[in-house]
């Protein structure tokens with residue numbers, strides 16, 4: 001693979017020492033960043049033979065920044081987008097999404113994951129973590145084929161409830177299958193990782209929590225879950241244990257730096273103390289929060305130093321899968337709740353989308369900033385668009401103005417996956433037709449009624 005030279009660009013490195021390098025260059029070789037700096041440090045003939053990506057001769061310079069990292073995405077649910085709008089949560093889950101998931105074939109999951117990856121790439125995302133995969137092998141296949149970087153997991157429930165028979169597991173099976181996914185995918189492919197999953201607190205046993213938490217610590221593996229997501233969950237756990245959801249997990253030894261907890265909306269001060277002390281990672285999903293879960297206390301979490309990252313969550317409950325939309329929402333929603341336009345400023349949003357995402361997934365030595373030696377996961381923005389004009393401040397323009405139109409080029413592991421706004425490894429026309437066809441067939445097969 002030839003090297004790539006980005007030149008005549010402003011580099012938003014997100015590295016505290018490097019900061020923003022105006023009119024800079026960045027060289028990529030064998031999948032890694034090998035050099036970066038001011039463009040005038042380049043000598044004629046440097047990096048000869050490299051593929052060059054340059055800003056236009058007229059207009060504003062391109063912006064290069066670390067690719068965004070989404071820590072909570074349900075890629076198996078992309079073909080279910082629009083299936084469960086404006087319905088209550090019970091209908092959403094039991095009558096629409098679980099029957100949809102139960103009807104998915106392995107090929108459906110592959111196409112659904114590819115849809116998710118295509119939309120992530122088009123909004124500048126280069127790494128994601130699956131939130132509750134139906135078929136981790138199919139998702140891993142889509143990651144490998146597309147050139148994306150991602151972590152897979154298996155949607156796991158081990159208690160009886162109104163769930164489709166296909167989704168039910170005994171506790172023993174749940175443990176065995178989670179270990180199987182991690183053994184199969186963690187560390188076996190350069191761009192694919194794996195973590196454990198327990199879908200939620202409603203349908204999981206104490207034994208499952210204790211065992212997977214202990215294994216997560218022992219094997220240095222993350223555990224994805226949904227935590228303190230609804231008032232129903234709070235009432236259910238209060239009835240079951242007399243505790244809050246966070247304190248309940250503490251009593252099971254489940255809180256720790258390995259725990260990736262999505263939403264975390266309904267928490268009190270004692271819960272926040274525990275999350276902070278145990279270094280639990282919070283996965284903030286603004287679109288899904290506004291629509292279903294509620295609004296988490298993100299300003300307070302950030303003040304406490306809790307690592308908060310972002311995810312677009314689930315296509316049937318967002319329904320937009322653009323990281324830039326999610327960043328915009330993260331930047332504005334807390335200002336309304338707190339009655340304070342200064343909370344969660346643009347720079348914090350950008351940190352959540354890059355360095356915090358990398359810290360959350362234990363990948364901060366590998367991705368999350370532009371620095372020599374890091375993997376070449378780079379997103380290039382073209383601000384010569386109506387939405388980003390004028391550009392007074394890079395961070396503000398990126399968070400409050402930019403939409404997917406500005407995403408010009410996306411590089412993952414040194415490979416260009418989006419070039420001039422077009423996907424290079426995914427046939428978009430084929431994908432749209434295939435996803436539409438499969439989505440309709442699934443609804444028919446699952447007998448989902450609107």
Ligand SMILES: [Zn+2]
Pocket residue numbers: 072074131226262313314
């Ligand atoms: Zn979720």
